[in-house]
Amino acid sequence: MRRTRTRALASTIAATALVLSACGGSDDGSGEDGGSDPQATSAGAKLASTWPLTGLPVKGDDSAVQDHPVLVLKMDNTSSSAPQVGLGSADLVVEELVEGGMTRLAAFFYSRVPGDAGPVRSMRASDIGIVSPVDAAMVTSGAAPITIKRINGAGIEFFGEGAKGFYRASGRSAPYNLFADMTATATLTRGGERPADYLSWGDAADLPKGKPASGLAASFGGGHTTTWSFRDGGYVNESGYAAEGDEFPADTVLVLRVEVGDAGYRDPAGNPVPETKLEGKGEAMLFHDGRVVRASWSKAGLDAPIELATKQGELTVPAGHTWIELVPREAGDVTVTR
Structure with a gap:
């Protein structure tokens, strides 16, 4: 079961309160608002009208509550990954250190979900602090057993190779040929409420x-x-x-x-994992x-x-x-x- 963040729940309650207050006054027919907090409902309205990963306004018929949670794809960030696909649709990106002094990207998708994205690589324990604030689900090639144990312990949902949407692209060499059709992978999990803002x-x-x-x-x-x-x-x-x-x-x-x-283990090449x-x-x-x-x-x-x-x-x-x-x-x- 997915965890529910207190801040996100508060945002949803505030937005709901705004809708209810718009329907009329108190249920005793007095016309009084029953002590509702205008500041709280105003904050709820503002959250409901902006995207959580960018703060940008929600336009047209879009909703700040999508039918999937925030999806975070782990992407290779070396010359072997070129060309990377899907970054243009990301709301936010976090670059983090991995073994060998290289980096990987945590690409956050919520307001828009691309089709193809990748190359998809593995998770690290570092990702717990990166994705947990918005209760994101991860799209990944997998992880070392010690990392999977910690990711599971943190209650983070993740999808790896073999799940819906994953495929190996022709013309690329492994492990840089794993991609995901994010629109397909997004159907494996459900949203239900607006995530908390990632930044103020x-x-x-x-x-x-x-x-x-x-x-x-x-x-x-x-x-x-x-x-x-x-x-x-x-x-x-x-x-x-x-x-x-x-x-x-x-x-x-x-x-x-x-x-x-030190994450406490080494990669297949013998490098300590940071x-x-x-x-x-x-x-x-x-x-x-x-x-x-x-x-x-x-x-x-x-x-x-x-x-x-x-x-x-x-x-x-x-x-x-x-x-x-x-x-x-x-x-x-x-x-x-x-």
Whole structure:
């Protein structure tokens, strides 16, 4: 059974209260509202009208409550993955360290689910802290037994090779040829309520001024660096492998400096498997509109939301598509281009 997050449930209750209040006053015929909280119903209405992974408004006949949960596909992020498929449909992406100094992507899909997406690779224990805040289901090639035990213990639903929608693409070599038709895989699980917001969304006008930043390079250690340039109002991944026209449309790049430990086992090549600790607190850098705002992040637990703050108080992320870089605090580095 899928878990129910308290914050998501509260959002649903608030939205429901708004609908009920719109139908009339109290049931005693007095016309009084029975003590309803206008602030709570207003917050519920706002949540119901925005997407949880972007903060962008829901348009037309779309609903912020889909018939599937948030789906997170684990995607290879090496040159062997080129061209990556499906990133252009993602709401949000998290890049995390794996063994050998390489990275993998956790691509979040909710407002739109693509057809083909991949190459699909395996989960890591790091994913618990990444996907739990929105009670996401994972699309993955599998995982080591120790990881599966921890993923199951965290109550995370996942689908692997052999499940509906998975297939091996011709013309690619294993293990980089596993893909998923996400529209088919999405039918294996059900939604039912709007997920909690992944980040605290706000307006770009509310951002502190920050400092000019025309780009950045996020180094994950000796194996991989992701380079971004700010062009035409958005961020371009200069070191990415996405298919042309299928790139992730990053409005914001959020860098979190994180602790990285040992997951307790080695990959088939003998490399120790790292585990990103996405809880606690650390330094943050928010890149938006050609500027960078330095802040701090905190996360009370693996299933808790990411919270950002400056010395002046809470820092919200401008509504839009956000790419999150989980850069190792010790071995990693971030270089800002002015």
